[in-house]
Amino acid sequence: MQLPPLVQTFVLHFGEMGSRWGINRTVGQIYALLFVAPQPLCADEIVERLGLSRSNVSMGLKELQAWNLVRLQHVPGDRRDYFSTPDDIWQIVRTLVEERKKREVDPTLTLLREILMQEPRDAEERHAQGRLREMHDLFELFAGWYGDVRRLDTERLVQLLSLGAKVQKVLELKDRLSLGGRRRDG
Amino acid sequence: MQLPPLVQTFVLHFGEMGSRWGINRTVGQIYALLFVAPQPLCADEIVERLGLSRSNVSMGLKELQAWNLVRLQHVPGDRRDYFSTPDDIWQIVRTLVEERKKREVDPTLTLLREILMQEPRDAEERHAQGRLREMHDLFELFAGWYGDVRRLDTERLVQLLSLGAKVQKVLELKDRLSLGGRRRDG
DNA sequence: TCGTAATTTCAGGAATGACTGAAAATTGCG
DNA sequence: CGCAATTTTCAGTCATTCCTGAAATTACGA
Numbered sequence: 001m002q003l004p005p006l007v008q009t010f011v012l013h014f015g016e017m018g019s020r021w022g023i024n025r026t027v028g029q030i031y032a033l034l035f036v037a038p039q040p041l042c043a044d045e046i047v048e049r050l051g052l053s054r055s056n057v058s059m060g061l062k063e064l065q066a067w068n069l070v071r072l073q074h075v076p077g078d079r080r081d082y083f084s085t086p087d088d089i090w091q092i093v094r095t096l097v098e099e100r101k102k103r104e105v106d107p108t109l110t111l112l113r114e115i116l117m118q119e120p121r122d123a124e125e126r127h128a129q130g131r132l133r134e135m136h137d138l139f140e141l142f143a144g145w146y147g148d149v150r151r152l153d154t155e156r157l158v159q160l161l162s163l164g165a166k167v168q169k170v171l172e173l174k175d176r177l178s179l180g181g182r183r184r185d186g
Numbered sequence: 187m188q189l190p191p192l193v194q195t196f197v198l199h200f201g202e203m204g205s206r207w208g209i210n211r212t213v214g215q216i217y218a219l220l221f222v223a224p225q226p227l228c229a230d231e232i233v234e235r236l237g238l239s240r241s242n243v244s245m246g247l248k249e250l251q252a253w254n255l256v257r258l259q260h261v262p263g264d265r266r267d268y269f270s271t272p273d274d275i276w277q278i279v280r281t282l283v284e285e286r287k288k289r290e291v292d293p294t295l296t297l298l299r300e301i302l303m304q305e306p307r308d309a310e311e312r313h314a315q316g317r318l319r320e321m322h323d324l325f326e327l328f329a330g331w332y333g334d335v336r337r338l339d340t341e342r343l344v345q346l347l348s349l350g351a352k353v354q355k356v357l358e359l360k361d362r363l364s365l366g367g368r369r370r371d372g
Numbered sequence: 373t374c375g376t377a378a379t380t381t382c383a384g385g386a387a388t389g390a391c392t393g394a395a396a397a398t399t400g401c402g
Numbered sequence: 403c404g405c406a407a408t409t410t411t412c413a414g415t416c417a418t419t420c421c422t423g424a425a426a427t428t429a430c431g432a
Contacts, residue, residue, distance in 0.1 A: 004311050006304055010318060013297050017290060020208040024420070035321075036314035043379080053422050058380060079377060079430065089320045104203060111199050118192055125190050128222035132196060134275045135221075141347050148350025156354055161327050164334025167353055168342055174356045177363075210390065229409075239392050244410060265400060265407065373432100380427070387420070397410070402403105 001051045007036055011050070026052060030060045031069060031085070040073050040082035068095050090154045097146070105143060112136040187237045193222055197236070212238060213246045217255060217271070226259050226268035254281050276340045283332070291329060298322040 001008060011032040018028020029050055034041060041049075046057045061083060064070040069092070073082045086092055112132055120126040149157065160167070187194060197218040204214020215236055220227060227235075232243045247269060250256040255278070259268045272278055298318055306312040335343065346353070 004307065004314070006301055006306070006311050007314050009297065009301060010314070013294065017294065020290060022206040022208060026420080036317045038310060038313040055380075055382090055423075056421055059421090062380080081379080089324055093324070104206060108199065108203060111195065115192055115195060120192070121190065124224060125192050127224040128190070128193050128196070131222045138275055138279070141344065145347040145350045148352070152351055152354060158327065159357070160353065161331040163357075164331045165338055166334070167346065167357075168338065170356055170360050171345070171349075171353075174359065177359075212390075241393075241410075241412090242391055245391090248410080267409080375432090376430090378427100378429075381425085383422105383424095385420105385422080388418085390415100390417070392413105392415080394413100395411085397408105399408075400406095402405085 002049050003033075007033070010036065024060075026050075026056055027060045027063050030057065031064060034070060034083055035085045037084070040071075040075075040084035042078075042080040042082050044080070046083075067099050069099075088154075090157070094150060098150070101143070101146065105139060109136065109139050109143065112139065188235050189219075193219070196222065210246075212236075212242055213249050216243065216246045217250060220256060220269055221271045223270070226257075226261075226270035228264075228266040228268050230266070232269075253285050255285075274340075276343070280336060284336070287329070287332065291325060295322065295325050295329065298325065 001011075003011060011029050014032035014035075015025040015029040018031070019025045021028075029052075030046055033046060033049060043054065043057050043061060046052070046061075047054050050057075052060075061070065064083075065072070070083045070085060073084060075082055086095075112135060115132055116129060116136060118129075120129050149160070152160070163170075187197075189197060197215050200218035200221075201211040201215040204217070205211045207214075215238075216232055219232060219235060229240065229243050229247065232238070232247075233240050236243075238246075247256065250269075251258070256269045256271060259270060261268055272281075298321060301318055302315060302322060304315075306315050335346070338346070349356075
């Protein structure tokens with residue numbers, strides 16, 4: 001591995017983190033390298049810097065493309081593919097969350113709905129359905145929140161996150177101001 | 187595997203999902219089973235229902251305990267340990283997020299801070315630090331938001347999530363009402 | 373269309389992680 | 403304390419995933 005020490009530390013850490021996230025170590029390392037690179041890299045450059053085989057890098061890049069996490073670019077007069085991550089880190093976050101939702105949350109919701117449609121055969125199944133309904137409602141709540149929030153432009157999103165729980169204060173203020181308005185409960 | 191069909195569907199799915207999350211399939215299955223069980227189960231019951239070896243179940247339960255995801259209980263007049271998940275699903279969510287933060291976010295933040303303390307040796311390292319500062323700030327933002335929000339009681343948290351981006355509307359209202367107050371930009 | 377550069381595929385080997393049974397350790401009771 | 407029930411540990415085996423080099427395929431310019 002032929003990297004500046006500072007970059008190497010990060011690449012190794014990110015590779016390990018990747019493996020705790022169902023992403024394999026190599027893919028994590030490739031992504032980390034692209035993330036900090038000042039300009040797009042071609043596969044051979046990645047091979048050289050990370051000390052992986054050419055085919056491994058090819059597969060890793062393919063996986064990252066399947067996740068929409070890297071962009072493919074071309075340098076004029078050069079036939080090789082060059083890869084980079086979006087400059088805007090928020091774009092990365094949005095893609096990551098979107099893809100994970102698509103692969104994990106949505107199928108789980110589908111399955112939960114199917115299970116909840118079934119007729120319970122006995123008390124045990126009835127109890128299980130109750131629990132799974134709780135889980136279903138939880139996932140729906142998160143999915144709904146996310147569906148809403150992802151539409152915010154980044155500036156407003158950051159504003160919201162910066163407020164944290166202080167939003168609560170604003171809501172209380174609102175409640176006091178608009179008691180005549182529509183209420184959630186009742 | 188000796189389970190009601192409805193439960194089996196869920197257990198198998200959850201096991202697969204677990205393996206996309208750095209949790210092994212067996213541990214995922216054990217957790218799923220405990221989650222839907224109407225009463226606490228002892229290790230032998232888990233062995234019987236999931237068709238795993240006794241030692242495998244023992245290791246799985248140990249891991250779940252390390253994550254604070256299961257509770258150990260005792261039945262009077264019975265020496266065996268019985269395990270269950272919290273009745274309150276929000277307690278489960280809180281634990282899960284808390285543990286993942288502790289194991290993944292916090293160490294990453296520590297590493298990023300260390301990297302940012304170093305003196306860059308060249309333009310490449312300088313650029314990498316710039317990118318890593320962006321990542322650091324992003325993680326800090328999320329960590330701060332989470333640190334705030336986790337203190338909310340569940341009712342208020344649900345209220346907040348239900349609102350979704352409509353919170354934005356309330357914030358705009360607030361801005362209009364309190365123009366004399368502190369402003370974020372400027 | 374040919375030739376070359378670049379990329380992808382894939383079968384097999386390497387490494388990692390999961391699972392098991394047997395044995396050791398622990399626990400609670402008489 | 404001694405015993406039996408229960409749990410845990412661990413070395414070995416099994417399964418899965420990862421990684422590689424060689425060969426096939428694709429893409430492009432002349």
